[in-house]
Amino acid sequence: MTDVAYVVADGVATITLDAPDRRNALSVEMSRELVDAARTADSDPTVGAVVVTGGRHFCAGAVRAVLADTGRDPVEDSAYRNLETVYRAFTTIGDVGVPTIAAVRGAAVGAGLNLALATDLRIVSRTARFLSGFAQIGIHPGGGHFTLLNRVAGREAAAALGLFGEEVSGERAVELGLAWAAHDDEQVEGEAHALAARVATDPELARRVVRSFRCETAPGGVAWDVAVELERSPQMWSLRRKYGPSTEQAVRDPDA
Structure with missing residues (x-):
């Protein structure tokens, strides 16, 4: 360049x-x-x-x-x-x-x-x-x-x-x-x-969050109930990533 x-x-x-x-x-x-x-x-x-x-x-x-x-x-x-x-x-x-x-x-x-x-x-x-x-x-x-x-x-x-x-x-x-x-x-x-x-610091989460942000703040926006559903899937993904079974195992057995 x-x-x-x-x-x-x-x-x-x-x-x-x-x-x-x-x-x-x-x-x-x-x-x-x-x-x-x-x-x-x-x-x-x-x-x-x-x-x-x-x-x-x-x-x-x-x-x-x-x-x-x-x-x-x-x-x-x-x-x-x-x-x-x-x-x-x-x-x-x-x-x-x-x-x-x-x-x-x-x-x-x-x-x-x-x-x-x-x-x-x-x-x-x-x-x-x-x-x-x-x-x-x-x-x-x-x-x-x-x-x-x-x-x-x-x-x-x-x-x-x-x-x-x-x-x-x-x-x-x-x-x-x-x-x-x-x-x-x-x-x-x-x-x-x-x-x-x-x-x-968390590129994967940043990419998920910005997608929802842009959908919800686009001209005309979306209704609140639609926004709740729109955010549900990526939030469930983030909760699973943070608190899912693999995380629980790592806490119980940090040397595993």
């Missing part, structure tokens, strides 16, 4: 966008590498969480050339597929089967904001900048932008950012529910890793 770094420590896979010269704007190749990194984490049973970060500059959106090529001939096969690859960068992060955290410093703009919102949780710099940016460059939002904004922070925030072009700081993002916590710049990645490492 040239534009994306992938490291695993403490059961946490850290995926770092690493093209600071263009503020991590998503090229087609970078998007492919991001997809590959996410799939690598998903397929590794020792990974229990993923942190996505961009260092000083989270992600400035899609590379303008990708948008321009699509605009010249939207149904030309390679242009259509290239934009689809950029979309896949954040939809794959949204589907990866472990809990995910975005560690956001600098700006998250357009497709970069989609990438941050695709994760389960966001830890941000106090001075981070969240902005839609699509209308400001004369194009319609893409990648399910309004749905992502609405499901994380609600209709009012989706309107403010997506329709009216408001910019939100990291501290304001926490107030709006766009992020969980805001820290000084130098603390962001460490705080995100510490939070991810907590759930990653």
